[in-house]
Amino acid sequence: MRWQSDPLLHVEHLTMRFGGILAVNDLSFTAGRGDITALIGPNGAGKTTVFNCITGFYKPTQGRIAFARDGRADETDVAALTQTARRHARMASGDIYLLERMPDFEISGKAKVARTFQNIRLFQGMTVLENLIVAQHNPLMQASGWTVLGLLGVGPYRARERDAIEKAKFWLNKINLLERADDAAGDLPYGDQRRLEIARAMCMDPVLLCLDEPAAGLNPRETGDLNTLLCMLRDEQNTSLLLIEHDMNVVMQISDHVVVLDYGTKIADGAPAAIRSDPRVIAAYLGVADEDEAQAVAGERAGERT
Amino acid sequence: MPAGHDTATSPATQRLNNALREAGLAALISAGLSFPILALGAEPDINNQLALQTRWSWMFAAIIIIACARFFAVMLDGWRARTLAMAGLLCAAFGFGTWYFAGIAEPKIVGGTIVAGLIAMLAAFPIDTSESRASIAAKAPARPATILSSTATSLIATAGIGALIAFPLAMLWWFGSAGSLKWINNYGIQILIFVMLGWGLNIVVGLAGLLDLGYVAFYAVGAYAYALLATQFDLSFWICLPLAGIMAAFWGILLGFPVLRLRGDYLALVTLAFGEIIHLVLTNWSDLTNGEAGILSIPRVTFFGVPFTAGEGGFAHLFGLEFSPIHRTIFLFYLILALALITNFATLRLRRLPIGRAWEALREDEIACRSLGINTTNTKLTAFALGAMFGGFAGSFFAVRQGFINPNSFTFMESAWILAIVVLGGMGSQIGVALAAIVMVGGTEALRELDFLKQLFGQDFNPVQYRMLIFGLAMVVMMIWRPRGFVSTRTPSIFLKERKAVAADLVGEGYG
Structure with missing residues (x-):
């Protein structure tokens, strides 16, 4: 509990x-x-x-x-x-x-609090690896000095990006998609896209x-x-x-x-x-004849009262 | 095709009947339409009164062309065969027209075009059969294009930059000091300005997927920022350049805020309006901008302080050269080349940084971005600001090159032109945008040199007037042939083993 x-x-x-x-x-x-x-x-x-x-x-x-x-x-x-x-x-x-x-x-x-979507929302035109790197946007943004240091090529961005790739590889291994890391996410079969969306969310820790x-x-x-x-x-x-x-x-x-x-x-x-x-869950899911539902609910209520 | 009745008509005959019927119908409709428009014309007579004139030949020519076109469209399946047949039809019609309407009886031209057209139309039929056979045979899906290896890419890039650096000197050597001005200025500098503008807008439209129809506003802000700072405060170009960029970026953010909540068509409309507002302010705020008259005598570019003037202390004197105005032009060429390359390298680098990936992710799916902790507001604003900044740099270069600016240089046409370069090049592709700028700006310049058509149509024919028409036609054909631009595939920003191109149909176009 x-x-x-x-x-x-x-x-x-x-x-x-x-x-x-x-x-x-x-x-x-x-x-x-x-x-x-x-x-x-x-x-x-x-x-x-x-x-x-x-x-x-x-x-x-x-x-x-x-x-x-x-x-x-x-x-x-x-x-x-x-x-x-x-x-x-x-x-x-x-x-x-x-x-x-x-x-x-x-x-x-x-x-x-991360989430996935009912109708998969991957970045279809980006590769599998890129999807997982985008998910690590905030720590990488910080490492690139909010773009300024990264643009000048100084600071810890290179190293942090390598770490991000390692994390992405870890998750690709978990969902058996390491071989397809460089393919477009939109090219994956449906089941793989579902797993990739979960891995992408997990890359946010x-x-x-x-x-x-x-x-x-x-x-x-x-x-x-x-x-x-x-x-x-x-x-x-x-x-x-x-x-x-x-x-x-x-x-x-x-x-x-x-x-x-x-x-x-x-x-x-x-x-x-x-x-x-x-009984109420069964009634809601399967649907029952009206009197059965009435009985089930009445039974529940009676149970609650006692 | 609907199944025939018991009659023993072969599919080929059925198809021919069908095509003839369609062609007849098209002829009827075009007859109805062209009768009041083409056959009847009103022209002023000697008394300057409108008199009705009949032009039956025009009408019949239109009907025949339309009926033939419809016939080919029904008879032919493959697009190559169709294109060939239509081109042949236009060619034959052109040849006939020069003889019949324009009264040119040059037999080589008239006969040649008509015969060539007829051959093309006839050749379309066997091509069509072989093409449809081939398309049935090969149904295998096309492999995605592989991308050049990074060494090959850097080799090509180095060669390209080398060629661009050598370009003005080669022109100078080839055409001499006077003749090279056209090539360095009209082609070189003009194209590079638009390459830079295209690359700047590419950040907003190509990467972030935000449709911006008012990009010229930032170009104008940059140009006026330099012009006003230089004329009022005597600041040098090298100080004004970053200031103009910052100013444009500031206006980019200012535009960004109200449009953050808008998407697609609505975003496009507001950016369009923003471009018009800047244009109107520049026209009407006479105290600041001197209105339509514009800002005159903007300080010209100097070679890091050394002016390009004749005589003592000038560039030519300092380097022991003979004075020539081409020196300034060549320096301007290298200046815009450097600015454009800075834009390119910054964009390429940004694409590999988190901000660049966030822009592309935003174009692909904004909601998914928000679920991954990406602040979409800031991401959009940086795209607007950086795109605007490069537009501002280009604008101040424009001002220093022209020495004179007025609001008419910053109309909606310029925005449309820059956007067309980005779309034609392939949204998001740097090399595509550069190619498109060369084709569009260089192409319209090259179409000025159509003087040979005067021999065909007589001396009062002015071919320059037709260059936009020809150009528009070419654009339509391009968009049919390659709807996603020259470079439609996307290059991934990072890879584990192999950099594979992402097919165009997967890449999002953005909704704003």
Whole structure:
């Protein structure tokens, strides 16, 4: 139960409204450090909207997203930070970021929350290696003296660039694409592009990696490889993962914690085994006859009351 | 092709019928259209009143040409055969026209062009059959072009730079002091100015993918910065040059801020408006810029303080040469060559730095950039600022070369011209842009020398008037033949084992 004992991401009362549409409705959940947290739900449940709020691509209508990059985010510290106008503070309990206040590139660059996209967003016209080097933009920019020193050819840029290539090679090895390092990313087959996007995000040394449907469009063998890769990220790289996924094989096999959304509202939250047997989740996913659903919900309510 | 009925018409016959029907239809439509436009003409008669004149021959010529063109378009599949047939048709029409309309009865010209045209049209048919056979046989995907090795590239670059350094001296030796002026000035310097402008704009359009239609504004800022600083404060060119660059970069950032949120067409519109604003301000702010009259007697370039004048203390006297105005021109050539090479080396170096990679990543996918911690605002602003800075350098060179500037040198036409060089060269390619500048600027200059056409069309024919028409036609053909420019592939900025070119269809064009 690391999402209760050692959470790194606190999503609290998150609401996102587009005009008259309520995409996310008062959603609260936590993600544990070192966990693979799965966010599941039927199509249109608002999963990607939650992702876009966490990674700063949308500004949430309401709610707080507190991120403890290292250490714990004590409630009192988060509350104290919320009172100020600041986005980030180094508190006694560690670095705390209020993601809803930060622009997208700072969330990825400073808070170290990386992401991938549902429709793969690689730099298609750049090579595989270049994609991984671009992901290390901020440290390299600093090494090149914000371009000035690099343009003059002085400073540590050459050495730092070599380090960046080494890191890229490390990740290319992990995803078995070292042979194709000099090919255009757009030339890779679909499954390789998916893995490359994950490797590109990992080149930023993220603390939390958000994956939007990483298994979409993969065949069963590729899905198996993906599971291995994601477990490796968690166990060897100590990266916490938050993933949206429709493939229940992936979700149930590798995730430590599952949050279920339906129509923008959380309907279940718990360990995979508990989610699998939850009648409301089954109802939302498979659809049931109206009276069955009414019964299931009534049963749940009765259970809650007692 | 729709399956025929039971009738035993072969596909070839069917196709011929089809082509004849299409040609007939095209002839009917062109008859309807050309009757009021070509057949009926109104011209003033002796009493200066409009009188209706009929020009049936014009109309029939148009109908025949259009019908033939349509016939070939339906009959021929391959683009080589089509191009050949159309060229033959135009050639034959041209030959016929010179005889019938222009009244030139030179049998060699008339007969030659008509026969050549007919042969070309007939030759198109066998070419078409062999071409379509070949295209069926070879369906294998083309291998991506490999890039020249770095030693070969540096060898070619060194040879090219060597040739450019030798160019003015060779011209001087070949044509003498008076004759070489045209070659060094009109061709050499003029082309190099546009090479430099193209390279500057290439940063914004080619690398960062931000469509800028107002680039001439920065060229103007640089030119006026030098002109005003030099005439008002007596500053030397070498002090003004960096100041002009900084000034232009400042205006680049100023333009950058409001357009950061705009993309694509909207970005293009605002940059276009910015170019016009600068032009209008230069025209109307007479107190500062002297309006349409422009700024006169801008200090001319000196050889690091030594003026290019006759007599005591001048350049020629100092070096023991006979005075000649060509010395200044040659110095200007080397000056713009140095500036252009600085632009090139800076751009090549920037491409290998994080900022350059971020520009290209921005062109490929802005949202992905933001997910990787790249501050897209700053990235766009640096692209605008650096592109503008090189435009400013080129502008101050322009001012020191001309000695006189007024707002008419900085119209939208110049912006369009520079953008055309970048697009024709292949967005993002340095060598492509240089080639395009040579073709476009050198080509329009070369088209001034069409005097031989006077022998064909008579002495009152002025071929210079047609050079833009010919040039426009050439541009259209180029864009059909190579829609992504001369160099359409992208060279990666870094590689592990082998530098492979990235195919053009994968490289993004940017949305702004």
